[in-house]
Amino acid sequence: MSALSGKVQTVLGLVDPDLLGRTMTHEHLTMSFEFNYTPPAPGDEAVAENPFQMQHMHWLRQNPYSCRENLLLQQEAKTLGDELLAFKKAGGGTIVENTTTGIDRDLPALRQLAKDTGIHIIAGAGFYVDCTHTEATRRMSVEKLTDIIVGEVLHGADGTDVRCGVIGEIGTGWPITESETKVLRATAHAQAQLGCPVIIHPGRNPAAPTEVVRILQEAGGDISKTVMSHLDRTLFDEGELLEFANLGSYLEYDLFGVEVLNYPFNLEVDMPSDSQRVKALAFLVKEGYEDKLLMAHDIHTKHRLTKFGGHGYAHILKNIVPKMLTRGISQHQVDKILIDNPKRWLTFK
């Protein structure tokens, strides 16, 4: 048994799992998504240059990745305390901050935000998707990658003494690349050593979540302590969803607040609305998966902050939970999804 066993590791140190309260298991407070910039449609360039005005808000919500400035969430780190205090006022207790190496993780900023607001913040270890890997990362062996990830949890990351409390979000695309496969194997090895929670960003293909689970399992990972993120844009067929759910990971619906007509990273996908996300959760509850469900907003751009007219980190607590209660999900089941399941997942074995 390690010193971490039975505890949750926040950026301010170890805490008793009972202290977490309502938890968003997939958010970003400071990061860069610039590598995903998608040029605006011809004629929209001027709007994209000057997006944060009332008359441009609809365009920005529909085209969030076509404005460079919108992708620089890290510029807001100093003012993010107010957003977190709104989350706290709505009854929130904990944020899992999934920013990993490749998208500008800022651990000192996370520690400061936790101190300023009293919100428990849990930082993520490991690496994002292949196109953010450096050449040095690509050349590393699985053993070296494992050492880095274990070190980020046990000693601190990015040259700081801030320790990560989860591995992930570990980024994978579709098809999964060689470098991503090595990182997945390292993740499984580190998890086997540490007994820690893992969270995965799957590629945008219905086959991706199952393939990730296969790789993790083969390398000795603990699927019962692993979260599959972004199911709302990945698995639509109910049969396929149940087949995946049967593999035993946590099932995360984490794009609450995103309502877009065209999803630029996969134009085949019809991004669901929040009502459809609630429907999917109600379906999984009815099928007996209430102990596996998790929810979040995955805020990763500026326009989703309340400061820019967005829904902020309190949207689920203020707007989605009341809707869930009208759609066959009980308060007891809501509490499982927002409190008990995150607590169980985040507690080191």
Ligand SMILES: CCC(=O)NCCS(=O)(=O)O
């Ligand atoms: C870093 C944030 C992130 O990866 N979000 C996922 C966006 S999407 O793949 O679901 O569009």
